Amino acid sequence: MSSHSSLAQHPGKVSGWRLFLKTVLARAYPRVIGQQREKSWMFFDIVLPLGGVIAYVLVYKAIGAPAEYVGFVVMGGAMTAFWMNVLWSMSSQLYWEKEQGNLALYIMSPNSMMAVLLGMALGGMVATLLRAIAIVLLGSLMFQVQYIVTSFFQLLAVFTLAMAALYGMGMMTASLFLLLSREAWHLSNLAQEPIYLATGFYFPIKSLPFWVALGASIIPLTLGMDAMRQLVFPSGFKIGFLSVGVEISVLMALCVAFLVGAKLLLAHMEKLAIREGRLTESRR
Amino acid sequence: MASFAIETENLGRIYKIRGSKKEKKIRKELVALQEVNLQIEQGELFGLLGPNGAGKTTLIKILVTLLAPSSGRARVSGFDVVAEPQLIRPRINMVSGGESSGYGLLTVRENLWMFSQFYGLSSKEANRRIEELLTMVGIADRIHTKSSDLSTGLRQKMNIVRGFLTDPEVLFLDEPTLGLDVGASRDVRRFIRQWLEADSSRTLLLTTHYMVEADELCDRVAIINQGRVLACDRPSGLKQRLQRDAIFEIETSPLNGLSAEALESLPEVRKASLSETENGAKLDLILIEEAALAAVINVLSQREVRIMKFNKREPTLEDVFVDLVGRSMEEVEKVEEDE
Numbered sequence: 001m002s003s004h005s006s007l008a009q010h011p012g013k014v015s016g017w018r019l020f021l022k023t024v025l026a027r028a029y030p031r032v033i034g035q036q037r038e039k040s041w042m043f044f045d046i047v048l049p050l051g052g053v054i055a056y057v058l059v060y061k062a063i064g065a066p067a068e069y070v071g072f073v074v075m076g077g078a079m080t081a082f083w084m085n086v087l088w089s090m091s092s093q094l095y096w097e098k099e100q101g102n103l104a105l106y107i108m109s110p111n112s113m114m115a116v117l118l119g120m121a122l123g124g125m126v127a128t129l130l131r132a133i134a135i136v137l138l139g140s141l142m143f144q145v146q147y148i149v150t151s152f153f154q155l156l157a158v159f160t161l162a163m164a165a166l167y168g169m170g171m172m173t174a175s176l177f178l179l180l181s182r183e184a185w186h187l188s189n190l191a192q193e194p195i196y197l198a199t200g201f202y203f204p205i206k207s208l209p210f211w212v213a214l215g216a217s218i219i220p221l222t223l224g225m226d227a228m229r230q231l232v233f234p235s236g237f238k239i240g241f242l243s244v245g246v247e248i249s250v251l252m253a254l255c256v257a258f259l260v261g262a263k264l265l266l267a268h269m270e271k272l273a274i275r276e277g278r279l280t281e282s283r284r
Numbered sequence: 285m286a287s288f289a290i291e292t293e294n295l296g297r298i299y300k301i302r303g304s305k306k307e308k309k310i311r312k313e314l315v316a317l318q319e320v321n322l323q324i325e326q327g328e329l330f331g332l333l334g335p336n337g338a339g340k341t342t343l344i345k346i347l348v349t350l351l352a353p354s355s356g357r358a359r360v361s362g363f364d365v366v367a368e369p370q371l372i373r374p375r376i377n378m379v380s381g382g383e384s385s386g387y388g389l390l391t392v393r394e395n396l397w398m399f400s401q402f403y404g405l406s407s408k409e410a411n412r413r414i415e416e417l418l419t420m421v422g423i424a425d426r427i428h429t430k431s432s433d434l435s436t437g438l439r440q441k442m443n444i445v446r447g448f449l450t451d452p453e454v455l456f457l458d459e460p461t462l463g464l465d466v467g468a469s470r471d472v473r474r475f476i477r478q479w480l481e482a483d484s485s486r487t488l489l490l491t492t493h494y495m496v497e498a499d500e501l502c503d504r505v506a507i508i509n510q511g512r513v514l515a516c517d518r519p520s521g522l523k524q525r526l527q528r529d530a531i532f533e534i535e536t537s538p539l540n541g542l543s544a545e546a547l548e549s550l551p552e553v554r555k556a557s558l559s560e561t562e563n564g565a566k567l568d569l570i571l572i573e574e575a576a577l578a579a580v581i582n583v584l585s586q587r588e589v590r591i592m593k594f595n596k597r598e599p600t601l602e603d604v605f606v607d608l609v610g611r612s613m614e615e616v617e618k619v620e621e622d623e
Contacts, residue, residue: 013374013450014404026401034389037430101385108348109402110374116402277299277342277351 015110023111027119031089031127045081045131046138053077053139056202068233069203071147074139075232076201078132079225082166083195085128087188090170093120094178094269107273113266117174121167147232154244155231161251162224168258169220175265179272195219204229204239213241220254223247287362289454289487290324290347294356297342297511316342317511319356324504327484329476331502332491333601335616339511340491341380344456347489348378361453374403376454379447381440381462388432392418392442395431396449403450410449417445421475437468444472448479457490461497473501493613495601505601507608509616514608519601526599526607529554530574534567535593542587544611550583552576557612564592568612570603 014022035041056073097103106116139145149155177187198216199205205213205226216222227247230236242250297317317339324330332340345351347360349369357364363371386395393414400410418424421441426434431442440460447455457476461469480486492498498505499519506516515522539558547556547569555570571577584591606612611619 012406012409014406015374019404022401022404026398029394029398030387030390034387034394037389101380101383104350105378105385105399106402108350108373108376108378109399110370110404111402274350274352277297277345 019111020115023115024119024122027116028123028126029119031120031123035123035127036130041131042134045128046134049077049080049131049135050138052080053135054142057143066235068235068239070143071140071145071233072204072229073202074136074143074145075225075229077139078135079221080196080201081128081131081135082125082163083199083201083221084192085124086166086170087191089124090120090167091173091177091191092188094174098178103273107270113270114171114263117171117262117266120174121171124170125163125167148234149232151231154248155228157248158224158227158231158244158251161248161255162220162228165220165251165254165258166224168255168262171262172258172265175262175269179265179269198222200225205241206239217241217250218254220251220258223250223254227251288323288359289326289328290322290330290358290360290489292320292322292343292347292356292358295320295343295346295353295358296355297339297346297351298354315511317346317353320508320511320513322506322513322516324487324489326487327480329480329488329490329501329503331498331505332489332508333493333495333498333505333605334491334508335493335613335620337617337620338493338508340493340508341458342511343508344378344458344489344491348376348456349373375452376456377403377447377450377452378456378458379443379460381459381464382436383443384439385443385446386431388430391428391430392423392434393427395442396446399446400449405450413449413451414445417448420478421445422471437464440464441468441472444475453485454487454489457488459491459493461492461494469497473497476501493617495605495613499601507601507605509605509609515604522601522604523599526570526603529599530571530577531597531599531603532567532569532571532577533593533595533597534569534591535561535564536567536584537564537590537592539565539589540587542583542589547580547583550576550579553580555606555610557606557615559612559614565589568603568606570607 053073053076056076057070060069060073094103097106106113140147180187196202198208198212199219199222200208200213200216201221205216205222208216213222223242224247226241227244230240230244241247295317296315296319299314299316301312301314320339320343322330332343334340342351346353346358346365349365349372352366357366359365360372361375365372386399390398393411396414397407397410400413401407405413415424415427418427421444423438423441426438431439434442440463444460447457460476461472464472476488476490480488490498490501502519504516504518505522506513507522508514515525542558544556544558547553547567552572553569553576554572557568559566569577569580571580581591602612609616
């Protein structure tokens, strides 16, 4: 059959890197556009986290902590949005996709599953950025936080690297959660609260014992926040865990490690799904 | 292997199932498919007919590269499903009955557009096809409706459009009309036929456990049960097997313990299938000679079973299934459920 040897009957279709890009954008779409349709996000994603921020600020004010600590908390509140997004909408996502019946469709389509995960990550990042900006603006206005940026370039680099590493970690744990868990939300629940403590969302990570802080540095937000705090608050350098340069280097290494890990685990998951036939099957 | 749209050679699949917590190390084996040999021509609408659990979905999963076979080989569009999945995937698509794919917050158009992008369609072409196909299935007015707001029938029509949108060489439909009402099922069947007739290079493999659907739609049908293909022919060819038999459908009062085996033990009774109805029972009989009916009526009257309705009819695929398996599809499914 001649038509079997080529895709000539589908002249409108692209392949290769253009298909990769199309897949990334298409999978990002539901998050960037779809998620804004339910207006309740403003309450759940901005008002509730802001409540946590207010509580910590009041505690710090009551005990007479340095003024910068209010800024630390506001920044931590904003970054919490990214952590929640990675945990619930990246790590657990392949599990949800499986339950929904989308995972099988993703695997059997000609695109790369890495493109699907990247799309999820990109969409999640953009959507969460809106929420994080809102938290920073509202928190800063409410408590009159002052920022003095010592290096915009370094700040941008830290934020970008922290996001890339964080979402890379989400991409990796997406396959891991699917492989390990029968109910992904148990793992998400398990990871949520301890990470708040270990990564120093609401206090400088330097307050923790060195080895605990070093261990917590596996979560990219730990060093990301620590570096950003050093770059935007005048006394930040005093409470920094490591120097900004070292933290940037570690973030770069984490980026590479998580993205490579994501690719390997994804390939393993796909292989297992095809061999055993269970992972693409919804249990509903 | 000669080049067919779909070809399988001694295809088999065994699932390894973990035991209970106490028997964690013991792995049971479930044979889902065994020695399946099929050759489906380009342009054919081929039906796989069988009860739930017969192995239809397993076969489809292997053909769409979602599941590896345990033995044998399968080729789709001339490519091996294990060695060359990346060459098969751009050429195929699949829709399953009752699937809830896509995202509820997106509209019908947005969901379909998203899936089209995974196959590399240009947005312009995708939007053109979306409008065209939605019109063909009769839900063009729902293009901007959020998919979470669609009824089951409308949602399935959207899923059907998703499968056809990428204009696959080979399309797999796994129970596409499952759970749909009569009208929606008819629309879907009409659309499937239209699509296939528009281009002779298109091939469609459909699984169903609805006899009428297989009879009405398919060029050829393979009857499958317990992972084995029992017969494969045109629907008329399958029914031809029973053409010389006399087929009766009898509605009776409750059967008072009368079993199918008791009826089948009568001379010239080839197959008897019983099912309960609201007021009593339904008896489907395949008789080698029409004269055997007298003996059946005699047994019924001995058991004080009253005949309420009596009908001699042409053979259907259901009769072919009963003839091949020994039980009706409904009975097979009931036994599977009980087990």
